[in-house]
Amino acid sequence: MCRNIRVLHNFEPPATEDEIRAAAVQYVRKVSGSTHPSAANQEAFDLAVEAVAEATRVLLESLVTKAPPRDREVEAAKAKERAAARYGTS
Template sequence: MCRSIKTLRPPYAEQVTDDDVRAAALQYVRKISGFRAPAPHNAAAFDRAVEEVERATAALLDSLEVRGRSR
């Protein structure tokens, strides 16, 4: 996995912003696609993947329960 993606859940990160989630999603899609910036004919698929990973990441973080902490 890409080393520049940081952990986005407590206790590793207390204040996670939408920008943090977006940056992680973008980095993930870049890593698995092999593209830093896709060619114009792949841009829509790349952007759609980033949005889907962003939504899935936000849903995951919202549903995680960290023991000893309230949500």
């Protein structure tokens, strides 16, 4: 999985359209192997991003969980701690 794609499920407030679209763009970039498609491929790239974003919306709306919603700030702090331990930064 691409490291830039973040978990979007079970957050309060729910994932925004911008977060869903950013994840879709990252996915399409990874699969296509291109961060900036050529003019000839731009339409296909854009259509793929929209399709992935829609599939992501449907998925997130369909998922159910009994776990309490996560807090973005708490999760960001945990990620910072993991990065500091992994890379030896403070």
